[in-house]
Amino acid sequence: MTPPPPCAAAAAVVPTIILALLLLLTGTPSVNAFGGSSTTLAISYGQFTTICSLVADESTQQIQCWRNGQVFSSIYGTSVSFDSVAGGQDTICAIRSGGYSLLCWTTPNFTPKRLYLANSTTLLESVTVGDSQICALGNDTHNVSCWRGESYPVNSTFKSISSGLGFSCGVLEDGGRIVCWSSNQNTRNVASDIQFQFANLSMANIFVGGRHVCGVNTSGIVICRGQNNSGQLDVPSNLPFEYSALALGANHTCGIRRVNNTVVCWGGNGEYSSNVTEFLSFESIVAGLDFTCGLVTSNFSVICWGPGWPSNLFPAATGLPLRRTLPGPCIQGVCRCGTYPQSQTLCSGDGNICRPCDIFSQPVPPPLQPPISPPPPVDSSPPSSPSTGLRRGLLAFAIVGSVGGFAGICSVIYCLWTGVCFGKKKIHNSVQPTINNNNNNVPPLSNSNPPSRSSTLRRQGSRLMRRQRSGTSSTKHPDRAEEFLFQDLAAATNNFSLENKIGAGSFGVVYKGKLIDGREVAIKRSESGPRTKKFQEKESAFESELAFLSRLHHKHLVRLVGYCEERDERLLVYEYMKNGALYDHLHDKNNVEKSSSLVNSWKIRIKISLDAARGIEYLHNYAVPPIIHRDIKSSNILIDGNWVARVSDFGLSLMGPESDQDFRPTKAAGTVGYIDPEYYGLNVLTAKSDVYGLGVVLLEVLTGKRAIFKSSENDGEPMSVVDYAVPAIMTGELTRILDPRVGPPELNEAEAVELVAYTAMHCVNLEGKDRPTMTDVVANLERALALCDDSHGSISSGPISVSD
Incomplete structure (x- = not known):
């Protein structure tokens, strides 16, 4: 490692001296x-x-x-x-x-x-x-x-x-x-x-x-x-x-x-x-x-x-x-301006009370800092007149000026020593950004140690290197996607029979199939017949999914197995999601009436929400270029045999702007009830449009209501889950709207459910600038899931004792 240049240690002390002076003057x-x-x-x-x-x-x-x-x-x-x-x-x-x-x-x-x-x-x-x-x-x-x-x-x-x-x-x-x-x-x-x-x-x-x-x-x-x-x-x-x-x-x-x-x-x-x-x-x-x-x-x-x-x-x-x-x-820790007398007694031996830092306080330097010369002593008696304060101000100005001059001399020496003044640069790489490979396996966080902003900064700091590892392909049909014959896919689905139909996507119908080698797959086939859309639109959706999924590989994105392109037929083959779509578990009568369903647990619902959020965060932050899904909804969140949720259906996806400030005007597309109102009304697309869609999904998870449902309280008129849930969350009446099939949250779950509710409320703000980023949403949902596992230190809202 290159040794520090002359005056480097002293120059490092300069900010500390200035900070001490500021504390001394404007405590x-x-x-x-x-x-x-x-x-x-x-x-x-x-x-x-x-x-x-x-x-x-x-x-x-x-x-x-x-x-x-x-x-x-x-x-x-x-x-x-x-x-x-x-x-x-x-x-x-x-x-x-x-x-x-x-x-x-x-x-x-x-x-x-x-x-x-x-x-x-x-x-x-x-x-x-x-x-x-x-x-x-x-x-x-x-x-x-x-x-x-x-x-x-x-x-x-x-x-x-x-x-x-x-x-x-x-x-x-x-x-x-x-x-x-x-x-x-x-x-x-x-x-x-x-x-x-x-x-x-x-x-x-x-x-x-x-x-x-x-x-x-x-x-x-x-x-x-x-x-x-x-x-x-x-x-x-x-x-x-x-x-x-x-x-x-x-x-x-x-x-x-x-x-x-x-x-x-x-x-x-x-x-x-x-x-x-x-x-x-x-x-x-x-x-x-x-x-x-x-x-x-x-x-x-x-x-x-x-x-x-x-x-x-x-x-x-x-x-x-x-x-x-x-x-x-x-x-817990060191007090900058001294410790209050009787701290040990008042705190029962657990911590210290710090004196407030004011103009007469002598700040205690933090540990492990280079030693500095203390500033001149300050008279501890109150100033008797404004002129006393003025003299102190002039003295401080002289000290700051001296420090500034010293720093300037050190800067000149550093300039000559390194040669940067003459175009010669000495570069060393003693510190490298940390790459966190466990993004999808975040360890549980205890209630007393919630995720800090530093963890978010580390995640953002490694974004560039993650992007370079995500991989891109310029070819139309990359090697990782298998090419299938139409007849093989027809045989796998019993000639696309109705009993094998399991859903629909952005450009076609999805069937369950079993390949010759025994693999279970989901096959999406573009619609045909009188309901067929324009060929160009079908072709665009097919190419979009094929292009995106061929180069996106993430635990919480549905994996593309292969494709088939014969004449007018366009088919995509995905890994089969055994437990279907989140929508089915929340709204399909065949599923919701099963009292044993695993999604009738707040912890599982929060985990599924977190899985989906991580998939979307990958699209926004780590894919190169970033991708906006445009159709985030509960029916596009699929669940595999291990109850791991994955985002699916990229038929409407677009390459997004490099930042939230770069708006991308485009014709609005999406699903009613989930589409971002700012995008729908102004044709302005940003990553925050996906955040809105996920916010609606979170409200579905909390309430059990569809994105648009008929309200029994409003003469059967259609009502959005946003209009139904947000007012109750804002007024602190969350329990009134929670899905009764799950039951009241337990003590350690109550705070987690409330955190999800407040996150959802922020996600569905009308203006994108007021919504959190997907990184923020992931952090909140990670915290909520950790709370479900952590009953220690949770807030008790039990009876309050009263004494006379």
Whole structure:
């Protein structure tokens, strides 16, 4: 291996130094607001005021809630651990430890529900809940995803988000600009007005209240914009970096002073001052509509105050009857900015609580990094004036400039050492892309270790090499396909008798046959007689299947055995699929009435769906050139004797574009009920058209309904399974539409079935850009199948214990 060039090690340190400086200057304090970002304490308002928190002193971080004098403990059971919790109107949401999933429940009856992204393998780092929206940030992408409201910036990356009464706002990572959005007609103007008022400001974070928004800019100053009818924008004292946390209610604002962690509130016509909180220190605060709650540092209890809090019934001095609350999540690993005192006790020896990284924190370098010289020491006392912050800014600018100059010198040395400046390139191949040959045999994933985005990236990274291995043939009839005589195929099917007919394809009828050598095959014969289509169309379908299947070899694609081309006869010979089509098992009376059918199992249905998805993913990502099937439906998903599903019938297939952005205008073709509405209406074909077809198949699998069926609730009028199922999935009423022949999912299957449902819902979005890729679909179905085998750590929706 070629040794590193001079200054290489030092140059590698440069990004680390810059990162440390950025953390030093613009750290993110632990904060929460009404409907804001998640912490370990949350308030839900609406029908019932509910306060929830993460329990301390336990090996699992359980959720406890208080409502009207009662404590509801062990929400979701004792085996599930959470990192953070957030509240909004009649809703509490929590991120499961590690960011693996987002779980929500309604506070009136604590009905559990899991929310999914189109790509469920995305880890989450924060969630915010308002009165009409739930939004979350991806841990690695920092893209925002929202539920309940569809209008949100889908391609932007954020460093902070927060929600309030009908709208949400976020701080863009690039430049710190504020962006606000709303799907509510009544608050859309409020969101746009507040975004305009922050137009020329660069912010570090943001917190949303009722009709006002506050945040800390990059100089540490609190800036509030929006409605000020109760003085909620009038910050009483505003020195740089004076506040470490903010919480916004409907018409008031509270902040934690950094110097002593005491709380000061403003707005609400002066009704939020409290003698009880005057000398108390707080770890965090969160606001309801007209009151505020805080986590007390001394004993980790929760107290609440304000005009909306019934202090005569629940005095702030006594606190809520909750068990001790965690000041932060218990994590495994090294804390960048130091460990919180009492971590071992609070986490019961299982993990550490990290201090939030702010301007006074000295980040701890991650392990196994090259040693670096620490930046100059920073005065730990709060700045006494804006000029102090300015001096620190100039000092940091000088350090960054020095680092940049050093990096430039190293770049020149590297340029001269390698010779690239003179056209001489030293190339070495010390790292090669990994080729994963077990794409179709993915090992089961445990519930505590879902598939990561890195596995998806590895799969995409090896795509080029896989394509080159997929093989292509320029000949019309490649050697791998046998050529048969017509008379031999006629003999194999008893002269194409009706009793041997097993189905129909894109250009003909399919018969079961037995060759002279004993092989069982399926033979597709082009139609003849008065129903024959134009010869050119029949010829095109025949040549399409022959061309594609001759060079496609995959476990989940039907294998072509051979062909026959004599005069006007066009026949294709396939391997025989003993268990027929998925359609027959779901809809054919001769099959569905058999109670012993293996497809009357959620696990088998999910496995068959995954097999089909893997076959389609191969067509889209690994075939060269990529192929769009155009006719994905349950009757084209065949099942062999081992219950392995395979995609069939390539008569309508076309070579696809190289990417989802390359649209291919073409005359729409497909089957009613499965055809992509965007393709049908605009003649725009992409790989996402196949995703739509598979989404319909997934809905068939879940409901047992045909793609188009007669609804008994609608006077026998035809209805699509999309219109039937999607509204129920969106409103959390999935069990109402599940196929009753399979029976209710068992405990470890319930989450898997729900994941399939949410995946299907995303697949049948009207616009292709809103649908997942086949790689995403495969990842979700792999996860769902793993859940069927993994009952450990699954979510319990059993009875919730109540204590007085």
